[in-house]
Amino acid sequence: MNTKKKDITILAIESSCDETAAAVVRNGREVLSNIISSQIDLHTVYGGVVPEIASRKHIERIDQVIAEALSQAGVGLGEMDAVAVTYGPGLVGALLVGVSEAKAISFASGIPLIGVHHIEGHISANYIENKELEPPFICLVVSGGHSHLVRVTDYGAYEILGRTRDDAAGEAFDKVARAIGLGYPGGPKIDRAAREGNPDAISFPRAKVADAAYDFSFSGLKSAVLNYLNACEMKGESFSQADVAASFQKAVVDVLVEHSMRALEEFGGGKFAIAGGVASNTALRSALERACAERGVSFYRPSPVLCTDNAAMIGAAAYYEYRRGVRHGYDLNAAPNLKLGER
Numbered sequence: 001m002n003t004k005k006k007d008i009t010i011l012a013i014e015s016s017c018d019e020t021a022a023a024v025v026r027n028g029r030e031v032l033s034n035i036i037s038s039q040i041d042l043h044t045v046y047g048g049v050v051p052e053i054a055s056r057k058h059i060e061r062i063d064q065v066i067a068e069a070l071s072q073a074g075v076g077l078g079e080m081d082a083v084a085v086t087y088g089p090g091l092v093g094a095l096l097v098g099v100s101e102a103k104a105i106s107f108a109s110g111i112p113l114i115g116v117h118h119i120e121g122h123i124s125a126n127y128i129e130n131k132e133l134e135p136p137f138i139c140l141v142v143s144g145g146h147s148h149l150v151r152v153t154d155y156g157a158y159e160i161l162g163r164t165r166d167d168a169a170g171e172a173f174d175k176v177a178r179a180i181g182l183g184y185p186g187g188p189k190i191d192r193a194a195r196e197g198n199p200d201a202i203s204f205p206r207a208k209v210a211d212a213a214y215d216f217s218f219s220g221l222k223s224a225v226l227n228y229l230n231a232c233e234m235k236g237e238s239f240s241q242a243d244v245a246a247s248f249q250k251a252v253v254d255v256l257v258e259h260s261m262r263a264l265e266e267f268g269g270g271k272f273a274i275a276g277g278v279a280s281n282t283a284l285r286s287a288l289e290r291a292c293a294e295r296g297v298s299f300y301r302p303s304p305v306l307c308t309d310n311a312a313m314i315g316a317a318a319y320y321e322y323r324r325g326v327r328h329g330y331d332l333n334a335a336p337n338l339k340l341g342e343r
């Protein structure tokens with residue numbers, strides 16, 4: 001008797017922000033294609049993502065991106081076991097494009113529809129390149145819209161240990177980059193500029209949230225950077241872009257590492273993963289790698305292209321939802337404020 005499990009192949013779609021993306025993923029961990037059409041160039045002139053432009057561009061590009069994902073994977077729609085789509089959180093107009101597209105595909109081809117939480121997708125990006133990684137583990141999720149310290153207790157089961165009280169980590173990177181004249185998108189630009197700077201040049205605060213050990217707060221740090229820049233201007237002094245970038249980045253990284261290590265000490269488990277756009281930051285990756293190595297903890301991080309928004313991560317998350325029997329109806333709607341663990 002053949003006991004081999006049937007392969008599950010999923011077409012995944014992601015359009016929650018400024019990336020139009022589609023991917024074909026087999027059994028949650030094998031990426032057959034991963035197409036990302038970035039709109040960054042279109043938004044750069046405005047210094048940030050313009051929701052209206054994002055929605056319009058998703059509509060223009062989504063069919064082509066899906067066609068490319070299928071053709072690069074060498075499979076037809078008829079071979080898909082499900083179509084998965086990010087339905088929240090994110091920009092409502094942007095989400096609606098992907099959700100409507102996925103519903104249309106599901107209706108026309110008769111394959112099941114699975115709505116995926118964007119952050120669950122980011123976390124699941126870790127499964128793609130780490131075939132052996134299984135829950136439970138602790139995951140630091142740091143993106144443009146979210147900063148969460150999460151206990152992944154099982155596939156699709158999350159316990160949030162801490163979250164940001166104000167700005168997300170990526171948001172702080174973007175705002176500081178703008179303030180020091182690096183422009184948008186801020187994260188990668190600060191990452192690059194910081195390599196030339198001294199992380200100990202300026203002493204910026206490491207914020208703690210009094211009543212919640214695992215919560216983050218980055219708005220005070222952002223204000224401290226702005227105050228520093230103002231003080232330089234008042235004194236008629238110039239500032240070093242590289243030193244501000246490096247010192248700011250160090251302050252963010254220190255807090256993220258400290259909270260993460262404390263969570264590992266309290267909850268143990270020996271496995272730690274990172275996810276989200278900021279997880280592609282080189283200083284953060286090396287600091288966490290070192291901290292985990294010192295404690296004998298296995299450290300997991302997706303390749304940078306799987307940290308920032310993509311659809312392969314949505315396909316990975318969708319596989320485990322599929323196996324748990326999750327199927328959505330045609331009443332699936334965009335949920336811009338969807339909470340992790342909510343359905």
Ligand code: KG4
Pocket residue numbers: 017142143144145146169170171173174185186187188191276277278279280281282307308309
């Ligand atoms: O996960 P993501 O692509 O989109 C959201 O779900 O938000 O994250 C985008 C965020 C942006 O704020 C961007 O500046 C930041 O991730 N980012 C970085 C780096 N690359 C992207 N932040 C720090 N260092 C980087 N190398």
Ligand code: ZN
Pocket residue numbers: 118122143144276277308309
């Ligand atoms: Zn994201």
